[in-house]
Amino acid sequence: MLKFNPLYPRYPRRKFLKNLGWAGVGILAACTTPSNNTTDNNQPVKIGAMYLLTGGFATYGEFARDGINLALTEINTNGGINGRTVEVIFEHEGDPVQTARRLVLEENVDFLIGIDSSGNAEALVPTLPELGRVLMVTHAATPKITGELCNKYIFRCSVNGAQNATAGADIGTKAPYLKWTTIGPDYAFGHQSWDFFQKAVQQRQPDIKFLDKTAFPTLGAEDYNSFITTLTESNADAIWCSLWGNDLVNFVRQANKFGLFAKFPVYMELGAAMEVLTALGAEMPISQWVGTRYWWQTPDTEINRNFVQKFRDRYNSYPSYNAQNAYVGLHLLAAAANDAKTTNTEAVIQALEGREYEAPMGKVTIRGADHQAIVDVTWGKTAKSVDYPFPILDPIQIALGNSVTRSANATSCQL
Numbered sequence: 001m002l003k004f005n006p007l008y009p010r011y012p013r014r015k016f017l018k019n020l021g022w023a024g025v026g027i028l029a030a031c032t033t034p035s036n037n038t039t040d041n042n043q044p045v046k047i048g049a050m051y052l053l054t055g056g057f058a059t060y061g062e063f064a065r066d067g068i069n070l071a072l073t074e075i076n077t078n079g080g081i082n083g084r085t086v087e088v089i090f091e092h093e094g095d096p097v098q099t100a101r102r103l104v105l106e107e108n109v110d111f112l113i114g115i116d117s118s119g120n121a122e123a124l125v126p127t128l129p130e131l132g133r134v135l136m137v138t139h140a141a142t143p144k145i146t147g148e149l150c151n152k153y154i155f156r157c158s159v160n161g162a163q164n165a166t167a168g169a170d171i172g173t174k175a176p177y178l179k180w181t182t183i184g185p186d187y188a189f190g191h192q193s194w195d196f197f198q199k200a201v202q203q204r205q206p207d208i209k210f211l212d213k214t215a216f217p218t219l220g221a222e223d224y225n226s227f228i229t230t231l232t233e234s235n236a237d238a239i240w241c242s243l244w245g246n247d248l249v250n251f252v253r254q255a256n257k258f259g260l261f262a263k264f265p266v267y268m269e270l271g272a273a274m275e276v277l278t279a280l281g282a283e284m285p286i287s288q289w290v291g292t293r294y295w296w297q298t299p300d301t302e303i304n305r306n307f308v309q310k311f312r313d314r315y316n317s318y319p320s321y322n323a324q325n326a327y328v329g330l331h332l333l334a335a336a337a338n339d340a341k342t343t344n345t346e347a348v349i350q351a352l353e354g355r356e357y358e359a360p361m362g363k364v365t366i367r368g369a370d371h372q373a374i375v376d377v378t379w380g381k382t383a384k385s386v387d388y389p390f391p392i393l394d395p396i397q398i399a400l401g402n403s404v405t406r407s408a409n410a411t412s413c414q415l
Contacts, residue, residue: 036110036133036343044087045080045343047333048103049326050114051139053092056220056246059275060116060322064138065090066315067323068113071330081337088330093117096124104131110343111136111333113326118142118161118189128153132345134352136333138325141293142188143196143411146372150413153345155352155371157332157364158325159293161189161242162196162406167377167399168240168267168291169200175265177237179209183227183251184242186216193242193269211236221247224254232260244270249279261285272380274320277390284391288382294321294361295378298396307360319360328359332366365401369408370415374401 049068051061072088080086089107091099093115103109112135115121121140128135128151135154137145141161145154172180180201184190198210213234215227228251231239243251248270255261270276271290296308296318307327311319319327336351337343353368365374380393 044085046109048109050093052116063320063323064326067327071327096120115140136329138329146370147411157329163404165196166200166404173204179237181211181234181236182240183215185219239266241268291379294324304360370413
């Protein structure tokens with residue numbers, strides 16, 4: 001038989017159950033995603049920024065942080081978001097799901113921005129409905145997050161891998177190369193890049209062959225000798241390269257010793273990233289086609305010139321595509337929230353869909369059907385310059401956004 005402590009009086013059963021019910025509601029409420037509809041002007045609007053801030057690819061995250069901080073100064077100088085100061089919390093993306101959960105549940109951020117790794121983006125995007133926050137992707141290029149993995153919370157303001165590969169295919173098929181191979185990182189981005197390049201080339205020149213001898217080194221690999229040997233022995237006419245960051249730098253340095261660039265044209269999808277060009281300097285091969293997701297010398301507009309000058313004045317360097325993309329991403333979130341007159345997620349989603357923005361990289365349109373940015377893509381040939389301690393692009397070739405972007409129906413996105 002149960003005994004009751006007289007210090008704790010008995011409750012009538014109905015009253016006890018009623019109180020227990022309300023306690024359960026309180027527990028459930030405590031476990032749900034916190035609201036981001038605060039209107040108290042004394043409370044800042046918080047934005048959680050997730051990038052690669054440590055390790056061999058940290059330069060990308062550092063450039064993104066610089067771009068965000070420049071945008072942050074401009075936004076707060078012009079009244080913030082709905083009169084509230086904006087605060088950005090930077091985190092190394094690491095385990096992206098755990099990082100995002102901490103930012104939302106502990107820091108109660110209103111929005112999320114960032115993600116450098118395509119693999120990390122693919123892991124994080126399916127959890128966004130649980131978190132109830134908009135994520136503005138400014139770098140990760142996997143088409144899946146605005147394709148089969150899409151949901152209403154994910155937006156991307158930057159060029160995706162399919163767009164960049166299609167622009168590269170436009171250039172590659174104008175040359176007399178009939179056999180192609182590839183080298184790329186052995187994870188989502190590298191394999192997707194090769195797949196999209198092949199599809200785009202076949203649409204333009206069906207008789208081109210893609211060889212079985214390919215090279216997919218582990219992300220962060222340091223020794224590329226065996227992979228370079230594979231490329232050399234592949235009997236290819238040209239090479240599609242989707243290595244990026246420190247991996248591309250290491251590959252180029254080692255490939256130079258093998259004389260690879262004298263034997264093969266190598267189309268480097270991200271060879272015009274400032275992180276790569278400044279690291280390599282004169283070691284970067286000349287007259288190679290290279291791509292990027294923004295190049296600071298184009299377009300020749302007042303908006304771009306002002307951005308480059310502000311970036312130079314503040315950081316004494318030229319902005320990388322990651323800096324520009326992060327700068328644009330923060331401005332897009334702020335503009336949408338200001339137009340919606342709230343930080344409420346649903347309202348900001350509506351304000352972002354179909355939004356057009358004049359960015360340093362040119363006009364950006366966030367397509368409503370899949371939340372992918374429609375934006376022009378820049379490629380160019382590496383050229384020596386007496387004015388800069390790194391190669392520049394000359395000539396530059398611009399692929400119009402609509403011409404290299406799959407239709408919304410082809411992406412498999414269902415919002």
